[in-house]
Amino acid sequence: MPRRHLLLRLQLLSNPQVLCGVRGAVSPLASVVGFGEEDCRAITLAVDEAIANIIRHAYAGETGKAIEVEFNQLEEANGGRPGLEIVLVDQGTEPKPGALEGLPPGELRSGGLGLHFMRQSMDTVVHKRVGSTNRLYMVKFVR
């Protein structure tokens, strides 16, 4: 079980305008943990897509709803690789069964890419419903 310590906690309101601000924080934070440029971009994309999904789906586009984003630095046991765990919490509707499976990319359609980007960018993406909240855990370790 990796050790975990909190780096940053953000309290946001569901509004697409905040995404650029969050992106500005994620990449430098990932760099501090030890990720290279490409992985920093990938992590930024994953966080952006996750928050966008909360806004669009969990909150059905409604603005002013609470989103919490927590960034935890991880360290594998025995001085192993450092990593980043990102936990996103919202009070929105639970995803419908199958909604988190995503759609295969590569087809010319305008939807379904966000989840694919998240899964491709991070090592693991796990959703949990805890009471009336959604909790999304995304983890990536430095290669």
Place this chain on the structure above:
Amino acid sequence: MEISARHLENTTIFDVVGDIDLANSPAVRKALLTELREKKIPCVMMNLSSVKYIDSSGIASLVEGLKASRDLQARFVLYGLSKSAKEVLQLSRLIKLFEIYDNEEQALSVNGA
């Protein structure tokens, strides 16, 4: 994000500056579809050389532009993609579906521009 249009003979070039994300991808979508579907411009180009970030909603807007162009037998071109934008398009596995060039000169030099 800012989007402005330049009109050449039979071609509209959209110069986009900033990030294309959930906040402003609707404006990109609207601009593209207006030019293609309403104005019936035969060639629409997106200058993305000043776009540092694009997410799935931005890609979705480009896909809608591409689909509209195919429906109308128009040409839809992207050029000046940053490393980040190329990575996202490659991740979507849609990069090969788009007509992409490094710069405006190359995009305009192809027959039909």
